[in-house]
Amino acid sequence: MSDRPIAERLLGPDGPELGCDECFEFLDRYVEAEVAGEPALHGCPRCVSPEACEQAGACLGMRAHLEGCPACAEEHASLTALLAGS
Amino acid sequence: MLTPEREATVGCMQRLHETAVPARAPLDADSRAWVAELGLPPGRRDDAAARLHAHLLRVARFELGRRRGALPSLSRGELDDLAVQAADDALVAILRKLPTYRGASRFTTWAAKFAILEAAVKARRRVWHDRELTLEPEAWEHFGGAGSATRDLEQAEQLDAIRDGIRTALTPHQREILVAAALNEIPIDVLAERLGTTRGAIYKTLHDARRNLRAHLAKMEAA
Numbered sequence A: 001m002s003d004r005p006i007a008e009r010l011l012g013p014d015g016p017e018l019g020c021d022e023c024f025e026f027l028d029r030y031v032e033a034e035v036a037g038e039p040a041l042h043g044c045p046r047c048v049s050p051e052a053c054e055q056a057g058a059c060l061g062m063r064a065h066l067e068g069c070p071a072c073a074e075e076h077a078s079l080t081a082l083l084a085g086s
Numbered sequence B: 001m002l003t004p005e006r007e008a009t010v011g012c013m014q015r016l017h018e019t020a021v022p023a024r025a026p027l028d029a030d031s032r033a034w035v036a037e038l039g040l041p042p043g044r045r046d047d048a049a050a051r052l053h054a055h056l057l058r059v060a061r062f063e064l065g066r067r068r069g070a071l072p073s074l075s076r077g078e079l080d081d082l083a084v085q086a087a088d089d090a091l092v093a094i095l096r097k098l099p100t101y102r103g104a105s106r107f108t109t110w111a112a113k114f115a116i117l118e119a120a121v122k123a124r125r126r127v128w129h130d131r132e133l134t135l136e137p138e139a140w141e142h143f144g145g146a147g148s149a150t151r152d153l154e155q156a157e158q159l160d161a162i163r164d165g166i167r168t169a170l171t172p173h174q175r176e177i178l179v180a181a182a183l184n185e186i187p188i189d190v191l192a193e194r195l196g197t198t199r200g201a202i203y204k205t206l207h208d209a210r211r212n213l214r215a216h217l218a219k220m221e222a223a
Helices: A006-011 A020-036 A051-056 A060-068 A070-085 B004-018 B029-038 B046-066 B076-100 B107-127 B153-168 B172-183 B188-195 B199-222
Strands: none
Touching: A006 B153, A006 B172, A006 B199, A020 A060, A020 A070, A020 B107, A020 B199, A051 A060, A060 A070, A060 B199, A070 B046, A070 B107, A070 B188, B029 B046, B029 B076, B029 B107, B046 B076, B046 B107, B076 B107, B107 B188, B153 B172, B153 B199, B172 B188, B172 B199, B188 B199
């Protein structure tokens, strides 16, 4: 079982987030940026007003989804580990 | 009222649905070669497809290696069979989706995510293969160890409010999915397979349930 508090698991991330299909679509460029130490703003490549995302150094919609979806979070962690080790 | 951070993300999300697919980025030489060779007609692309399969198999083995602890009953051979199946399925998906590759990442990274997805889904399903999926729609009534002396008052009040929200603010389907995925931690791809739907649809239900729950809590706080 997860170590995350029950309330956190039930309520999920606060704020808008991508869906699983969008997360998968943008995962490759998002992880490449993270591994390169660049701002991972590629979750929403069509966004033209990403001030908050730029300030956070990551697409907030993508970040929220990875907090809320354990399956996508696992795949994000795996791709990150793969690229970091290659 | 939205905070500036949330407002910007809403804008982000709206743009995502309003704007067309971005133009193809300039490809690096390696990615360009993959796309050119895999874009050849069947028969002439076999060599590139075989090399791609070998890459996908390495990635699938890497992914299953990370999950080895969750699959103790599988022999080394069975685990490798799973990796081969994942690589096969990833190759089919990649060849089908090749026209959608925009070059925003290296081709090998783009391809690797398909192998990771296939291997991860197969591993999760294997873990749950022989387990009965009890959706336990009433499990929410007991979470949080009601009456536990170790819980502080604030946490107890929050959990009581969540419990009330699950009872009153969710549809039966939302309640079922929230309890299964968030409380009982059944992986959403396993749920999707057993319920005959997609992972995206399950997550959408989970997302809507969470949104309703948060709205319920906000209403309770404001009252």
